[in-house]
Amino acid sequence: MNSLYIIGMIEFNNIKKVFKSDLLTQPFVAIDGLSFKIEKGSITGYLGANGAGKTTSLKILMDFIRPTSGEVLLDTKYFKNKNDFFKKLGFLPERPFFYPNLTGREFCYYMGKLSGVSKSKINEQVIKWAPKFAIEFALDREIKTYSKGMLQRVGFLVTLLHDPEIIILDEPLSGLDPIGRKELKDVIRLIRNEGKTIFFSSHIVQDVEEVCDSVIFIKSGKLVYQGSVDDIISENIVLENKVSYELDGQTHIEMIKESEKMNFLNDLLAKNANIISVEKKNPTLEEVFYNVE
DSSP: OOTTTOOSSEEEEEEEEEEOOOTTSOOEEEEEEEEEEEOTTOEEEEEOOTTSSHHHHHHHHTTSSOOSEEEEEEOTTTOSSHHHHHHTEEEEOSSOOOOTTSBHHHHHHHHHHHTTOOHHHHHHHHHHHTTTTTOGGGTTSBGGGOOHHHHHHHHHHHHTTTOOSEEEEESTTTTOOHHHHHHHHHHHHHHHHTTOEEEEEESOHHHHHHHOSEEEEEETTEEEEEEEHHHHHHHHSOOEEEEEEEETTEEEEEEEEGGGHHHHHHHHHHTTOEEEEEEEEOOOHHHHHTTOO
16 A cells, blocks of 8 residues: 555545345445545544445444455554554444443443553543533433433443544434534534544534535445535535615615626616625535535
């Protein structure tokens, strides 16, 4: 592997995954020639409808399953080898398993020990992160009493116990109420501010727009787009302006394309119209998500 070739910290290089169940069923292509890069120190959102191939590609990244063809490349500037990658990795699956009869604190100790973290380091990390996840009040209760949001919080906390360099999250905000989603998004920003790299899948487009530096869209196992949130919005939506004006005693409101704005305003001035306001309409990532092909 030539590390000079790899711009990103991690690279999917032409990954294909075909599932074959039996002789009577057609093979199913879950991932089809997928290539993308994850940049160091970024928050990258991984978007796609249910069945688009997000979870399958995360399983390939985690080495839970192997691709039919293609490869995952790791930049040797950051990882000595695959074992070093996994040591520096924190992963929260979409449906993590919790031991219901353990308390949250006991679960942290158990999972931390599995990662080779000392008890003192576990205590440090719990003291640091539990208040930020708003879960410290419940750490001495049995996990079977936790709500969905509390499970997400303690699962995320456990992911950080060994102080990983890269954090991979599969639908971490799914099923949470708006307050819970905001709290976890705040933690994601805090983690990035410590220089960590975060890669998370989601089908909640607004959440990705609010916290991510870049976004990857996939559809039917193929890459549709990778780049910054601002770039995909500007490239795929025609920007418009809401123009309010008075003419001949009447108030008018019109939507004008950005490319036509100046000519339209000059025409109004030539007609002695009173221009009340010009407001740029900012499209959302969700609008892009449902229009990009």
